Every structure is written in structure tokens, then in C-alpha cells.
Amino acid sequence: MKKTIIGASIVALVTSTVAASAQELNVLTWEGYSDDSFIKAFVESSGCQVNATYVGSNDDFAPKLAAGGGVYDLITPSIDTTQLMIDAGFVEPLDTSKITEWNNIYPKFLEQDGIQEGGEYYGMPYTWGSIPFMYRNDKFETPPTSLAALFSDELKGRISLWDDKSTLYVAARLNGNMNIYDLSDDELANAQAKLIEQKPLVRKYWATAGELVDLYAGGEVWISNTWGGYQSALLADQGIEVTEFIPEEGAEGWMDSWMIVKGSPNQECAYKFLNMQLSEQGQCGVANVNGYSVANKAAAKSCMSEEQFTALHQDDPDYLDSLLLWQPLGERLEAYTNVWNAVKAE
Template sequence: MSLIKKLAIGALATISALPHMASASAGELNLLTWEGYAADSFITKFEAASGCKVTASYVGSNDDFAAKLAAGGGVYDIITPSLDTVPMLHEAGFVDPIDTTKVEGFDGIYPEFSKVSAVVVDGETWAVPLIWGSVSLIYRPDKLSSTPDSIGVLFDPANKGKVSLWDDKSAIYWTARYLGYDNVFDLTDEQLDAVKAKLLEQKPLVRKYWASAGELTELMANEEVYVSNAWTGLTSKDVNALNKGFNVIEFTPKEKAEGWMDSMMIAKGSPNTECTYKFMSFMQSADGQCGIAGETGYFPVNPKAVQGCMNEDLKKERQVNNVEFVKSLVMWEQPKRLDKYLEVWNAVKAGL
């Protein structure tokens, strides 16, 4: 049985077994999202304009969404998974389709995101693009003997005990590219075995697998880690702002950086559809798009929305109207054999 079918069956069983659990109330909006995606700097504007009170819970990995939805019954209204996780959540029955006519500003979203096959299935839209960006590498130039240009820096024995990596199946994507595999989302059993062996070989070099951007910032700020993959623009900004007497630098490896796009999805059976659509519309406005981009350093999905709230230099930095940049990235996709990828990553973490 596939992982998606298992999740769907498990979700239905869990939901039917939890009628006693408290559901979200109308006029309230419960988000399951990432750090920085529910910051007071823009959420308070939404609450004042909409009359909807926002409560946010946070994830550290895309793998958390399905588990929390299955365990939480009707607790959440909107979730914000990455593009490689959207199809699984839809197919597993965790979300409801979206009426895009109720999302103000939807037509301003890059069609490269709003019409992608992971988002639109059989004429129905399952996610509203929110924000996008890349995952690059970050390092302490004062601690490395040379300037790195490759993913190989994560596997260099010279950095033993000072390497970190995001605790996510995407570690497989990074390792596969380092090994020269182009089909990173459809690896063969033999290739997955090679990736697993390389990650197990790397394991003694790793200080810690980080679960959130805040955790990686602490690891670097406390000088526990010198090199890692990281959300482009966020960790370097946060670490360097601490003025610890050193700086960190980001770079795009010769094997390419990864690209991602996070979207808003409506949790199955949410009683707060009025607030959900108000929120989705707000996040396509200038306050929403510039708000989340300002908090995270990521790139807006709605170029029309940011015309009046970003100057030309910032627009250039945040890749506004430069969708060509997407083509330079390895954009995340749902692996063809998601269950196998998760099995491999969990085995690596367990040291098996």
C-alpha cells in the first residue's frame, strides 16, 4: 500500500475517532505554518481589517503537516506546505479545493506558480501560492581554509563536528546532486542506496540536524556549526544582525541551489471559510506580500502586489518579475516514491 493511501485511511480513521476534540471557531483562524509566516508586523493588520483572530502553530519540516493534520482533527484552518508536499496532502484527503474567485489578487500571482500541475488538478485548485525562495549553503569564511563552491563542503572531513543539515528528506536531494544524479526526485534503488551510504558516511561530521531556521541561527551564532544548507536570505540576515564578531556568507554551489514555493491550503472541513478566504486575499495584498517578504527575506509570488511597497533595489534582490531565476534552481517536486525517500531519511537519522 502506498504512503498516500495509508495517510488517507489513517486520516479518516483519526478524524472519525475524534468527534470530542475541539474544532476551530468561526471568527478565529488557526494556521499551521513556518516561522516568520505569522509575524505580528503584518498579522495584526489582517486581524484589524478582517475581525478574524489568528493563532499560529509551527512546523519544522514538510513531513510534519500530514502527521499534525491526522492527529489534530479540526484544529487547523490553513496550512502552508511546500510545493513537493501539496500533491500528497490533496491525494490523502487532508484539504478542500479552493474557489479562486474568492481570493482577491489571485490573478496577480505568477502563472508559473498558480497553474503548476501540483496546484491545479483536473481543473480544481488546491493551493494558493504564498511565498517562494531558494535553499543555498551558508558558512563561516573565517573558519574554512578555502572558499567553497560545492555541496562537497558538507561532506568534508575537515569540518567534522561543525556541519549541520536540515532535518528533512531534502537531504537526499542535496546528496544525490553531489553524487552527480540529475533525477533527484526519481532515484533508483541503487542510487538511493548510494545516497544513504553517503549520508551515513557524513553522519559523524554532523553536529546536529536543524529543525527550524531559528535553531540553525542559534547553532551558528553559538559557534557550534560552521557550514550548513539554509533558507537563502534568512539565516545569514539573522546571524549577521547579532554582531557576534564574525559574519556568515551564503553561496550557490556549482551543483545548483534548490528552489521551493510555499502555498496556502484549506484544511479539510474548516468551519472558518470566511476567514480563510479573507486571509488568502490579504496575503496577496501589498501588506501581506511585503509583510511576509520583509520578515523572511524570501521572494513574493505576486509581483503586482509589491509594486508600491518595494523600491527597485529590493525588487531586484527579491527576484520580482524574474521568474527566469526559477529555471536556475532545482525546484522541489514530490518524489515519485515518497515512502521510499522517507524510509531512507529515517534510516539515516537512526544510523541504520
């Protein structure tokens, strides 16, 4: 993103004339992160109303913050996007002394680049996990193990991929390029060609968790990538059996963090909210809704069964090392975005 655009974005944000009320929080976040199952109790106990706007991609954060016309108080970008939020001036440093459970966050997550700068933290680690692949059990006699299944002519019209630039990572890995966050122009061109070749096989690029669930439930899609643990659980609620798998070519990993938008007028409610989200209430709340792993080991240990604790790798955060943890694309962001848009426009 050009620095001139970032500068204009900051001006648009700061000069916005519409602000949330003193006891109201506007959060820009992912589906499930403000679910009534645990947010309702917070609202009742704190007196802070929570209004959620959902994103379908990390690429949504910057444009929505830059658009003005309103003030978001909190956002939850992933680790490949948090640095951009800091560089753009969209977020402010956290006062970690106001976050009770801060020292119970896995050290591994606090060490991550992208949530801290100049000795200050800008992001509070919240959830983490993988981007595995998923298939309907009743449609496969032999379970798929490779990304090649998503490029099979036999599955024409039954394939879906996330409407996100990370779909380029899928094609790159299938091409044998594992340096997915630093692809050369030629490697990006090869990934683009692979996806254009695949496009006639794709039923739809899914944009939200609910959209993918509906595609599976309607029998339109049999195999896709997925937000690990979340969409499979939603399908299980409908009696549809699916299996998640890590393909031979590997899978991406991610970590989402809460960040306070610069100039938020609702600091008191914001810190109450952060404390709730890092407590047992928020950590097991999101784990139960989304099926994601969480950042506070002590909270997870207190509120999860032994089976859930182990299944979510809460006893083994180094599991993250087996994944290709999302990284900021830096100056290559524009190139990746342009290539992905070119694939969709084909």
C-alpha cells in the same frame, strides 16, 4: 503513504470533535508566515484571531492533520507536498473569485502541477525561493563553492544539515545523480552511504530556523544548507556575517502555497486571511521577515524598493528554472523517508 493510512487520516480529521471558534484561525505553517509585524494589523482590522503552529519539514503536515484532536483552517505546504494534501482529502478547492489579487499571481506559478486538479485550484501560491548553502565569513579564508565542503574532515563538528529527507538530495548531487526526485534504489543506497560516511562530521541536523541560527551564533556550526534569505537575515540582526551560495552541484527550489483545510468552519476569516497574505501587507510582510520571493508581482512592485525587487528575482521568475524545483516523490516517498530515517538511526 499507503492509501489505507490516507483513508484513516481523513476519518481522523473529519471526525475531530475540537473545532476553532468562529472568529479564530488555526494555521499550520512555517516560521515567519504569521509574524506579528504584519499579522497583528490583520487581527485588529478583521477581528479574526490567528493561532500559528509551526512545522520544521513538509513531512510534518500529513501527521499533524491526521492526528485529529483539533482543526487547522489553513496550511502552507511546499510544491512537493501539495498534491499529497489533495490526494489525501485534507484540503478543499479554493473559490478564487473571493481572492482579489488572484490574477496578479505570476502565471508561471499558477501553471505548476500540484496546486490544481479537475479544473480547480487547491493552493494559492505565496512564496518561493531556493535552498542554498551558507557559511560564516570569519571561518573561511577561501569561500566554499562545492557541496564537498560539507563532507570535509577539516570541518568536523562544524557542519549542519536540515533534518529533512531533502538532505538525501544533497548527497545524491555530490554523487553525480541529478535526478534527485526519482532516484533508483541503488542511487538511494549510495546517498545513504554518503551521509553515513559524513555523519561523524556533522554537529547536528537542524530542525527549525531558530535552531540553526543558534548553532551559528554559538560558534558551533560554520557551514550548512539554509532557507534562503531567512536565517542569514536573523544572523545579521545579531551582527554575525554569513554568506549564502549556490554550489557547483546546484540547489533546490521551492514554492509554498496556502491551502484551506477541508471542512474548516472559518471560511469568512480564511478568505480574509488569504486576501491579506496576497496583498502588499502580506507579500512585503513575509519578504521583509523571511527574505523570500513572493507570488504577487504587482504587490511586490508596489511595496518593495527597486533593490529588493531585483534581489528577490521578482523581475525574473524564470530564475526558478535554474533551480531543481521540488517535485512530489509519489510512490517513492516511503522509500526516501525510510532511507533518511535509516541515516539518522545509524
